[in-house]
Amino acid sequence: MDQSSTVKLHELRLPSRNAKKQRTMISFPVGKLVSFIILTVFCIIWISPFIFLFTVSLRNQTDAMLYPKEILYPHSGYSFESYEIILLGKYPETSEQHITTGVTWRDLVPWILNSCGVAIGGTIIHVLVAAFAAYAFTFLDFKYRNVLFTFLIFTMVIPGAATTLGNQTTIFGLKWNKVPLVGLILPGIGGVYGMYLIKTFFSGIPKDLIESAKMDGYSDFKIFFKIVLPLGKTVLLVQGLFGFMGGWNDLIWPQMLYGADVKRKDLWTLQVGMAYLLGKFRSSNTIGVSLAGGVICIVPVLIVYLFAANKIVEGMASAGVKR
Amino acid sequence: MSTELTLQEFYRRRERTVGGLKKYGLALLFLAPFLIGFIVFFIYPLFYGIYISFTNFNLSKPGETKMVGFQWYAILFNRNYVIKGTKFSPFFDSYWKAFIHTIIFVVIMVPIAIIVPLALAILINLKPPGYKIFRCLVYMPAIVPLACSGAIFVMLFNPAAASGILATLFPGSFFDNIKFFQDSVWFSFKVGPINVPIVYAWIPIFFMCFWGGWGGNFIIFSAGLENVPKSLYEASSVDGCNRWNKILHVTLPNIKGQLVLCTFTTIIGYMGLYGQNYTLIGGGPYMDKLLISAPAYGETSTLIYFIQAIVDGSNTTMQAKFYGLASAASIIYAILVGILTGIQQFLSRDKKSGTIISERYSKWIRVVQ
Incomplete structure (x- = not known):
């Protein structure tokens, strides 16, 4: 117009x-x-x-x-x-088929803990690492800064599928598929998208503020933790919520790492375990069991959503991104 | 005199190195975790993945890797290519069937996943009482984990004998008469030499995507609609526009950026369709017994399913023998999706959302010159 x-x-x-x-x-x-x-x-x-x-x-x-x-x-x-x-694992006496899944709360607790570890621990690490990098790209001056940043942005065209197989070989080579969580958390550390979003937000923080803090003798670490992080807490929260949802809901990557090893169920995340249960309790009257698993699976996400629905919705809107 | 000069020179040099170290050291310290992560878990696996696609890599014996040239690509693109020692290669059919499934699903699903959320966003934008609650409710299915929504849709579409909800609620109807999760072919057609049966199992998959697949689009559209200047609507109503014309000539042009963004992210999203058909029917029903030695030969396989069926380790011989094939397939997939992303970034270069690459490009040009 x-x-x-x-x-x-x-x-x-x-x-x-x-x-x-x-x-x-x-x-x-x-x-x-x-x-x-x-x-x-x-x-x-x-x-x-x-x-x-x-x-x-x-x-x-x-x-x-x-x-x-x-x-x-x-x-x-x-x-x-x-x-x-x-x-x-307590079956009712009337039950026609005793499907032995071998899944009880002893398996569920590690699944829940693993999922929490990825969703909460992983997200905190990712957001912090991305925020550090975003700070460097916004407020620190070094040679080739723009070239490096541009290069990073260009790599966003490449989808994750191109790197998952390579990552799988790395993780298997390091035997991290026998260790909980590490293989789930670390590969996300170099994610450019989150860093880009945080950087865009940091760019809006007035440079004068940082300069005057430097005049007052603040070190960069102090500026980062005392000024930039508190100012940028909206974007960090949004990014954190995305990370939580993504980590909790991820199925493909944990399945690639741990899914095949039925003997080491303790390494699974809730999603992998639920998909496995759904495979067992599929086309029978025991679908209620799958659904009970589904309820266990959804309740944490639902709680987060109900408390932070507006934040999530606004965050989605401002970031213009999708899960 | 000479010593003094040297000292001065020394001091200056020291100043430069220490200053540089301080400056770059600090930047490096802030960047290090990110860059290390980026190099180890992005750059390296990217090139290693390309390398694997030219080898007979085995995940459990990485030491015995041999180059096999373009063998895996030849298998995927040439139906008559067979590996030495075998008579028939089922991979071509299996892969292209997955490809056709994916494309058809994208073609059907993407317009729906754009139009429905757009319509709802327009309704929400009329600000009926309680519109914030409606917004939250409409978006809610998008947060449901796949395994959970899989259980829900198995429950809904199960046959009446297994107390499926739709079958018991509507006895004698379409939902009751059809066995969604069994070998029931809706119709089939041929693309070249490949026979593609479309099974009824696609219907629950469709509804599962329809239920939980476009929440993000909806939110982005609502945000876009809120930013359309009110004066434009007022002006257009003075000009005699009715509601429909307003949508056509005021709303749509003003959210063009969001439309482009959502269209492409949705296309890319459904190109990666995997979880829905995995949780609902495990990629099945597996009907074509000729292809039994191929990965993902089921009737609801997709591109990602083909890769995942090899690499997820549920079939260890497959994982050991054909890792290179999966890698080749993932490289082809990445190129396809990369092109789509590139087009999206190009199209939305002067809009607020998704400017990233072109904006960076213009800056970069300035830096280089």
Whole structure:
């Protein structure tokens, strides 16, 4: 929209302002009402899988077999049978098939810990490393700085798939596939995207602030921790939330590292374990067990989301990135 | 006199080196963790991956690597190429079937994953009461872990005998009559020499992607719509635009940047389709028994599935023998996706989002000149 046409349109608008006001007053609520109705219907459909997830996971196997239609409220009430199967390995006597998964809470706890390690520990490390690099690129002056940064940006064209196999050979060569977490966390350290986002935000911090801090005898480390990090906490939080979601939900990479080794289940993350369970409890009445696993899997993410939904949504919007 | 000069000279040199060390040392200290990570886990594996694709690399015996030239690429691109000692190579068919699956899925899914969130974002932008709650709810499925949404959609699409929700809620309907997770072919067609059956299992995969696959697009569109100047709408209504024309002539041109960004990121996202078909049916149903020695010969395989089936170690002989093949496939995949990313960066060069590369490029040109 070029300037001249905008101006013309504005001039046109002025005389008919009153007429327009009346029109908007009549037409606006209609649009809002229609959109409210459509969105309500849509959201009910959209949320129903979540509700099914919770209610069906709370249905016992007898009900699942005899009264499959009673979804929202199971025939004999809610029961924790599926959770008992998955957590304690305690099968009900009525159960037709005793599928031995060999999975109990003793396996689940390491999975949860591993997932937490990747999602929380990994994210903190990544964000800190990226913030250090972003600081250097924004506030420190060194030769070839722009050339180096440009090079890094150019490499963003190359998708992760090109490097995963090479990384797998590195990790297997170092025998890190027998060690928990290290192989999951370290390969993400050189991620350019996060560094770029943080750098863009840091660029908005006034240079004078840093200069005057330097005049006052602050060292660069002190500036970094006392001034830049507190100022940039929005972007760090956003980046951290992305990292948490990504780390918690990642399936492909942990599967490549640990998935094949059924004897070392303690190295798995929750996602790998749940995919494995889903493979076992797939097409039978024991789907409730998979769903119970799903509930265990989703609850931490859901809690983070419900508390930080607006932050996440705004972060997504400002960063213009996708998971 | 001469000593004095030397001392001065020495001092100056020392000053320069110490100053330089201080300056560069500090920058290096800040950059080191990142750069080390970048080199060890990006640059090195990138080139090593390319190298592997020309060898018979074996993950458990990395010492015995031999060069095999373009063998793996020949297998992927030439149907008649067979490895010495075998009679028939199933890899060509298996790979290209995965390729066709991926392309078809992208072609069907991407327009939907753009239009639906755009429509919803326009509705949200009308600011009905409670629109913030709606926004959160619409985005919510996007955060669900794959294994969890896999369980949900298995539950929904299971046959009635296994108390599938849709089959029991709508008895006698489409959902009840079709066995989604078994060998049931919807229709099939031929592309060149390759027979491509489309199985019903794609329907749950489609719905799983439809449910949880475009939350990011929705958020980006909503943000874009909020930034469209209100005066433009007012001006256009004075000009006699109706709602539809407003969307067509005011809204869409103003969020062109977001549209381009989302289109390409969505294409790239679905090019990497893997988790949905893995968690739902494990890449199956496996019907074509001729291809049984190939990775991912199932009817819902995709490009990433082909690679992952070799390298994830679920089949150790496959992993030992054909690691190079997986590497070649991943290089081809990376080139494809790289080209798409490049086009996206080029198209959105003067918009606010996704300027990165071209903006950097122009700066870089200035630095070089």
